[in-house]
Amino acid sequence: MEVTFRIWRQDNPTNKGGFINYVVDDLAEDMSFLEALDHLNEILVLRNEKVVAFEYDCREGICGQCGIFINGRAHGPHSNITTCQLYMRSFKDGAIITVEPWRAKSFPILKDLIVDRSAFDRIIEHGGYISAKTGTAPEANAILIGKGVSDKAMDAAACIGCGACVATCKNSSAALFTAAKINHLNSLPQGKPEAHQRVLDMTTQMEKEGFGHCSFTGACEVECPEGISIANIAEMNARYFKAKIFG
Ligand code: FES
Known part of the structure; x- marks a missing residue:
């Protein structure tokens, strides 16, 4: 052809x-x-x-x-x-x-088709980790996590950070990416110790990087290759307000 x-x-x-x-x-x-x-x-x-x-x-x-x-x-x-x-x-x-x-x-x-996506790396640096000492790989049932919670965390963890959500959003918002990374860790027991700080720090860094605000058009969800749900953004917003009050 x-x-x-x-x-x-x-x-x-x-x-x-x-x-x-x-x-x-x-x-x-x-x-x-x-x-x-x-x-x-x-x-x-x-x-x-x-x-x-x-x-x-x-x-x-x-x-x-x-x-x-x-x-x-x-x-x-x-x-x-x-x-x-x-x-x-x-x-x-x-x-x-x-x-x-x-x-x-x-x-x-x-250059040509290559863009600098290091802004995503800096958002990750501000909370995309856990401080709990997990040691070597634990026995599978050592920490019991409900199926609903583990499914939700795994769905959010599927984000590969490609940037399609930002590129397709009319506001160039990174809300879907940031929400996926926050919800993945904040949903799980291992991510709880710094859960409030994580949502505050990662969203602050997202703002500093100059990404636009989310206006819930849903374009990010449509173009995300991993099908990350826009519901993650609503959940991130709820976590943000909770962290502001109780953090
Ligand atoms: S080259 Fe790795 S996702 Fe396409």
Whole structure:
């Protein structure tokens, strides 16, 4: 199959950047989207042109590094997958595919499709850990946790920090990411000792990083590759008020 990639090219954070079209043929339907970009880069190398910079690590939907906007949607046209799990069979032969980096003030573009998501790391530094000494892996039933609680914690823990929630939100809010990280730990006994401090510190850092406020449009939930529920944000807000009163 043949497609035209319309790709955002930007040499560095201060460069203006713009779209450049690349016609790529010889693509197989069963190639992943990232493999198709690899193929484009091989062509660019042969032409002695600069390759397109894009990020990835696992290529298995785990690490959260491959996020890009494809035809105006975070991670492309399908729900609940990452860009590395997208295949070329999702596009028609002859399609024009617009590929852009995440657009958010707190995620400055570093080069082409790569953005700086270290703001997420700094939010994690302000509470994405526990202080309880857990020692070596305990026997499975040593700490009894109800199924409802463990399911909720695991659902929140599924967040891979890709940033699709921020990129797709009209306010560039990081509320879904922050809520998932807070609720994951605050739900469990091991996260209780610093539960109040965690919600206060992580939300404060979220504000400092310049992310916008959540206005509950729900776009983040729709585009999240892990299907993290927006209910996490309501729960984070409740935890925040509780921490303000009792923290
Ligand atoms: S490369 Fe790791 S989630 Fe896509």
